[in-house]
Amino acid sequence: MFRRSLFGRMLTSFACLLLAAVIGFGATTSASAQDRRQNAPGEFDFYVLSLSWSPSFCEGAAERGNGGGRSQQLQCGGRPFSFVVHGLWPQYERGYPEYCDRDSWLDRNIMTSMLDLMPAPGLIFNEWKKHGTCSGLGPRGYFETIRKARAAVKIPPEFIDLANPKTVSPAEVEDAFIKINPGLPANAIAVTCNRSRLSEVRICMSKDLQFRGCDEVDRQACRRDQLTMPPVRGG
Template identity: 70%
Template sequence: MFYFRLNSFSRLLISLTLAAGLVSLAGGARAQDKRQNAPGEFDFYVLSLSWSPSFCEEAAERGRSGGRSNIQCEGRPYSFVVHGLWPQYESGFPEYCQRPSPRLNRNIVSSMLDLMPAPGLIFNEWDKHGTCSGLDGRNYFETIRKARAAIKIPPEYLELSQAKTVAPGEVEEAFIKANPGLSNAAVSVTCNRTRLSEVRICLSKDLQFRACEELERRSCRRDQVTMPPIRGG
């Protein structure tokens, strides 16, 4: 009798586990866009602008040497640099849409170093995000340049010589003031534990400001963060 009850209980546990697994799989299927990772099939872009001094301080704390941190942090002074231009779905995003990715011409890499100051960053962005744009390498990076040219950096952040404590909303408002047509629904600030990391701006495929709910869900939740001063000179 005891063996039968134990068996029944085991069967119940198995049934519940299978049911939970099916629910989880169904939820995952809903979360994934049906166009997942199809090149050129996406809804809008996110232009991500990284506050370079924060990146460099974090790299120094981790003892990172060489590579992107060495090039970006020991050269000329940088304020906001382009982290990337990321194709997005209304929910979620594609990545690594061609494996292996088409080879990126070195001349293209050299031409982008004023905006993205490390070859490793440029290659990575092409592999992960550029291959999802539906554009070839030259046109993708030309689109990045056009997107960056459409954004004006607020003047108070261009030559920041001392550390500045800011509220994330204050940075958003500064970008909105400097860029007519930009709204709170189209811009977001990200941070780590103490520092401002990035400003992210949603753009349509023709590079017009547009609202995006996904951006807000990934935004900084801290009341205040630090913007380290610009390095080098």
């Protein structure tokens, strides 16, 4: 009886160790397959060009009552801004990399050169750290790519000098962009919202800045029926 019991416990222990080894090997293999790509600079599938509707950002900031510092004052002061660049984000087909080089720094001269498109110094620094370091490009190359991506997208004329609040549906905004940008497919653009305001228009582009579909980004679009576009400030 003792021998049988001891033998049984030995078999059970061996089986548990074998199972743990198999599971551990599978987990290690899976993690290794992911780690070879996750947050590796330049290893991504496409870009998302995010265009923020500046009046919505500024109205939200005013409601929160925070001064926002110099960055917010530059964007929400007297100069009229409509759509501004939030960022150009490397993406995977599912998910995205971020902070691929936390030790990287951005030269102040490069930052100031981008203020016409991204009118907030803090935003520019953050976009480089969080997204630009994952592009596989140096700082100058990354921001030159942002400028090229922005130049490749036409803004519908009805949004450029919006003088009064405008009520729109997300589909209407998408259709306006699709109409004026030949080759932009419906699944390559997504409108996002913050409460009842239009927040951003996100457009997916290949690494060579051609429009391309992006189902995951498209699924994250705003589902509200109607949105408000506050008017352009100042000006």
